[in-house]
Amino acid sequence: MTGGSTTGSEPAAARTGSPAGVGSGTASGAGPPRWVPVSGLVLALAGLAVSAYLTVAHYTATVTLACPNTGTINCERVTTSAESAILGVPVAVLGLVFFAGMVVLNTPAGWRSPRRWIRLVRALGALAGIGFVLYLVYTELFTLDAICLWCTGVHVLTFGLFVVTALGAAGWSGPEDG
C-alpha cells in the first residue's frame, strides 16, 4: 500500500490500518482494497447476464421468463406492465446499458485509475442504479402488486454493486486521496 506517497513517507493508513480494514489490500499503486474490483466485476457481469436474459425475453415472443405464477410472484405481470418501459425504453434495456457501463467501471484498471472523474461516474452510476431500484421495488409492491423474481435478482445485484462501490470509494487511496 503506497497511497499518499506524495509526502515521501509511508502513509498513515498503511501503518495503522484504516477503519474496518477496507483500506488495506492493494499490492501497489493507487486504488481500493483488493476485494473491491473483484466483487464489483463479478456483480456487474452477473447483472449484465440477467439483464440480457430479460431483454431477450422482452423482444422475443417465443421466450417466456422461467418464473412461477403464484399470484404475488408474477414476472409476466411486471414485465408486460406499462411501468416496464420509461419513455418507451424497456427497463430491461436500461438495465443492460447500466450493467455494461458498470462492468467497464469495475474492472481492476477502472478501480486503480487515479482519475477522479472515473470514481465520480462510478459512484453516481451506483447511486442512480440503487435509486432506480428503489423506484422499481415501490412500483412492484404498490402499483403492480406483483413481484418478478428475475427483476428482484437484478435489484439484489444492483444493491451489491452499490455496497461495493460505496465501501470501495470510502477505502480508496491514491495520489488524489486527500
Add this chain to the structure above:
Amino acid sequence: MAKVNKAQRQQLARERAEARLTAARRARARRRMLLALASVGVVVVVVATFVVVKLTSNSSASASGSSLPTGTARARILAEVTGVPTSTLDAVGQGAAAGVPARIKDGVPLTAGGKPELLYVGAEWCPFCAAERWAMVVALDRFGTFSNLGLTHSASNDTFPNTSTLSFHGSTYTSQYLTFSAVETQDNNHKQLDTPTQDEQKTMTTYDSPPFVDASSAGAIPFVDFGNKFVVSGSSYSPKVLAGKSWSQIASALADPSNPIAKNIDGAANTLTAAICTLTKNQPAAVCTGNAVAQLITKL
C-alpha cells in the same frame, strides 16, 4: 550546539506535522467509511419500510376478507370498465371475439319483472367466467347501471390461474330495458356463494346442452341465456389475453381500440350487445343502431 538544537527542533516539528497529517487522514477515512455505511443503511431502511408497509396493508386487507384493489384504485377500475367510449367500441367491432351468441330456435321467452331476462350462471374460480364478465359488464352497462360490482380473480390452481376479473356476487343491476340475473355459484376457493333457483337451474339444464350448444360445451360455465333467444356457453374469447394482467391494466386497456385486450373484451362486448338488442327491440337506439352493433345483429 545551537546547530544540533535547531536540527532537533526541526525534526520534532516534522514529526508533529506528520502526526497531525496522520490524524487528519484517519479522521477523513473514518468519515468516508461512516458515510458509505450510512448510505447503505438508508437503502436497507427504505426497502425494509416498503416491505413492512406492504405486509401490513396486506394483513389488514386479509383481515377484511380481500387483498384486492380498494378505495380509489377500485373506483377507477370500475369507472373505466363502465365507461368505455362508444367510439372505441365502434372501432373494435367484433374484434378478436370468437363468434356471436348461438340462436335458440323456438325458445319460450324468458322474462322477469315484465322485462326480458338475461341469465348468467358462473363461478369465481372459473377462468372462462373471469374473461366473460369483463365483456358482460361493458355490454350491460350500455343498457343500465351496475352497483356493488366486486373484484376477484380465478382460482390459482386452475388453467389461466389468477385471472383478474369482476364478480357479480352481491351486485345489483337496474335497467328499464331488461332484467339481469346473475348466479355466482362458488368463490375462487370453491366455497358456495349463490344458489340458482329451480327455474334458473331448469333453464340451464335445458339450454346448456345439445342441440343449443356443442356437445363438448354441455353444462359448461359461463352460461349466458339471452331471454331464451340466444345462448353463450363458455367464454367469447380466450382468457390467455388477460394472463398476468392486473385489474387496472385490463380496465385501462379497454379504451384503446388497438390494444389486444380491447380487441377481445370490447369485441366480445359488442357481440353480447347485439344479442341484447334483439331482446330490447333495438332499444336504446343509440346503442343498437351504432355501426358495430347493427352489423353484428345481422350476423346473429
